[in-house]
Amino acid sequence: MQGLSLNTMVLNNSLFNYLLALLFLLIVYGVIKLFDRFILARMNLLIKKFSTSFAILLRKIIKKRAYPLLYILAIYLAVHQLSVVNRAARFINYILMILTVILTVLALLDLLVYSLKKYWQKRQQSYEQQKLLGATVFLIKTLVWIIAALFILDNLNIEITGLVTGLGIGGVAIAFAAQNILTDLFNYITIFFDKPFDIGDFIITGDYKGSIEHIGIKTTRIRSLSGEEIIISNTDLVNSRINNYKRMQKRRINFSFGLTYNTSLEKLKKVPQLVQEIITSLDKTEFDRAHFAEYASSSLLFQVVYYVTDSDYKLYMDIQEQINFALKEKFNQLGIEFAFPTQTIYLANQSEQILNQEVSTVENSRGEN
Structure with a gap:
């Protein structure tokens, strides 16, 4: 009986080819075991220092997604070292392709869903927001699996043009039917x-x-x-x-007041400095300017601009009230009066004109007589 050699043929393949195929499987198995024992644990501890939840996710993706993908790769390489019937080879390739797509999609969805949930957790979640998260995840998963299914069908040499066209027409019809609802949702x-x-x-x-x-x-x-x-x-x-208004970092305030026309020039010149001292003495205020602006119809008009370094409207009103009280107090001390709408009627001049008119009328009457 002739001894076995590496060139011995068994089922149309040499023993060397069988050993080579087995070698690919053993190498991948060994790499996975070494990585799992010496690297994964240390990597897991390192990532846990930053995020425990992400470390759990990464471990799940590696063990349940990446390891099977490596085994699929090893089987693919092993099969290609052997002479297999064409139909069997195509069947094996299709199965491996489908499994690869499924595992890749699962890994991508794991990362995407994790990212969405972490983003949601940073915000205060209401019941509607939790429902929206579930609906968003469902829509994303559905869309991704539809794309994956179309990819698989296309690689199986199945004509998908009609299917894609049908999905497009159906999607347009659904979009038109639920246009208002989808608009509000988006x-x-x-x-x-x-x-x-x-x-x-x-x-x-x-x-x-x-x-x-x-x-x-x-x-x-x-x-x-x-x-x-x-x-x-x-x-x-x-x-x-x-x-x-809540996101307003500071509020710009512009207000004005008028003084009576009989206010002396010396007192007028003191007013801007007095206003500045009052505003700067208050917390959460920034003084900008105070000027004697114009000669108004019934007052000497001053304009004041300052900032409240807070967006709270009530705080602004409290500060403005304190300014108004302080202005009233200081002006009373200085003998300065606030102006109000007035109208001066010079009765003496009008009486004299009327008297002159009456005298002229009497003289004219005498002349006619």
Whole structure:
């Protein structure tokens, strides 16, 4: 009996080819075991210092996604070292391709869902936002799996042009049927990610103003200053201009007051410095300017500009009230009076004109007589 050699043929393959195929499997198995024992644990400890949840995710992706992909690669290389019937070879390649796509999609979805959830956790989650997270994850998974299925069908040499066309027409029909709902949903997503306002912010949009109480999937609710609830669709909000006063870092205040015309020049010159001292003595204020602006119809008009380094409207009103009280107190001490609308009628001149007219009338009457 002739001895076995590496060139001995078994089922149309030499023993050398079988050994080479087995070698690929053993190498991949050995690499995975070495990585799992000496590298993965240390890498896991390092990543846990920054994020425990990401370390758990990475370990899951490596053990459940990457390791099977390596085994699939090893089987693919092993099969290509052997002479296999064409149909069997194609079947094996198709199975390996499908498994590769599935494992790759699962890994990508793991990363994507993890990123979305971490992003959501950084924000205060309402019940609607939690539902939106679930709906968003479902839509993303559906879209990714549809793309993966089309990719698999295309690689299986199945004609997908008609299928893609049908999906496109169906998608357009669904989009038209649910146009308003989808518009509000996408605008809610825009509000959620762009963050033009948050709950509690005081905003003005068009003719409406108030504090944000609730941001829903379809509408946003605003509590107006007079107390009623204003419900505005998200589409209207996204398409309108919004003044968000809560995000104002500091408030610019411009106010004026008038003094009487009999105020002396010496006292007028003291007023700007007096106003500056009052404003700078208060907390959370920045003085800008104070000037004798103009000779108004019934007053000597002063204009003042300062900043409140806080967006709170009540704080601004408290500061303005303190300034008004201080101005009144200081002006009383200096004998300066605030002006108010007045009209001076010179009765003496009018009486003299009337008297002259009466004298002229009497003289004219005598002359005629």
